[in-house]
Amino acid sequence: MNAPLLPARTATGSTEVGPVLRVSGLTKAYADGRPILQGLDFALAPGQSTALIGANGSGKSTLLKCLIRLTEPSQGRIEMLGQDIRALSPAALRRFRAQVGIVWQKHNLVPRLSALSNVIHGVQSRLSGPRAWFQSLAPADVRAEAMACLARVGLADRASARVDSLSGGQQQRIAIARMLMQRPAFILADEPDASLDPQTGEEVMSLLLNLVRADGLSLLVISHRLEHTLAFSDRILGLQAGRIALDLPTARADAEGLRRFFDHGDHA
């Protein structure tokens, strides 16, 4: 059970790649004792985009936060990128989180700083102090990498613009570029399209998926939009009453059944 999950040599010498995430018996209750997650078991294969769906309050955000211990699980085991997450010391957990890119609905950019400085902030796991904060103080290689990340999200020409002069969609792209700067191995996204108009939301989701595909990354994304779930995932996990009530390849998803799950939190 304690063996690393990422490339392991088999007896024949071939390389076998295990899941990027394996969750076993994950249970969570907040202080009031009400069970939110009730013994979840699932694993995610590398290089896949998985949509996490469920009614409001079904525990999607709680699950994402448990995975990296932004909230502490009550019980169960979480293995991500070969690490037993619940066994990590606070310092090891901070180092581990640097490998996980997170895209939130609210991106927490620094509004008065430039787009480039905000992207440079993604380097903080590798570099500390003002050199990881201001574009004018960042080492040349860090600036160049941040510019490349900006180019990947289509905003190289806005590098010097103050973030608060950019649109909501552009700001979410900057947040994605900052996340790329972390060189993540796994991406968690909590409704990255939620506060954007439908077209911009679709563009952001499409950009995120293209980057994930290009870099061969794994993505677990909370989705509230049926059409985005169908267009931007390989697999769908549905939460209902704290349990996984739906788990299927997106190619086999029936849009009407999914619509019921979105509207009522069930698929009966």
Ligand SMILES: Nc1ncnc2c1ncn2[C@@H]1O[C@H](COP(=O)(O)OP(=O)(O)OP(=O)(O)O)[C@@H](O)[C@H]1O
């Ligand atoms: N810090 C907290 N303390 C107590 N209860 C909480 C806390 N955070 C969330 N909850 C409760 O846990 C339940 C699940 O919340 P969570 O945000 O995980 O659901 P969700 O599926 O992401 O919802 P939504 O789709 O509305 O974002 C809700 O009843 C919520 O009120």
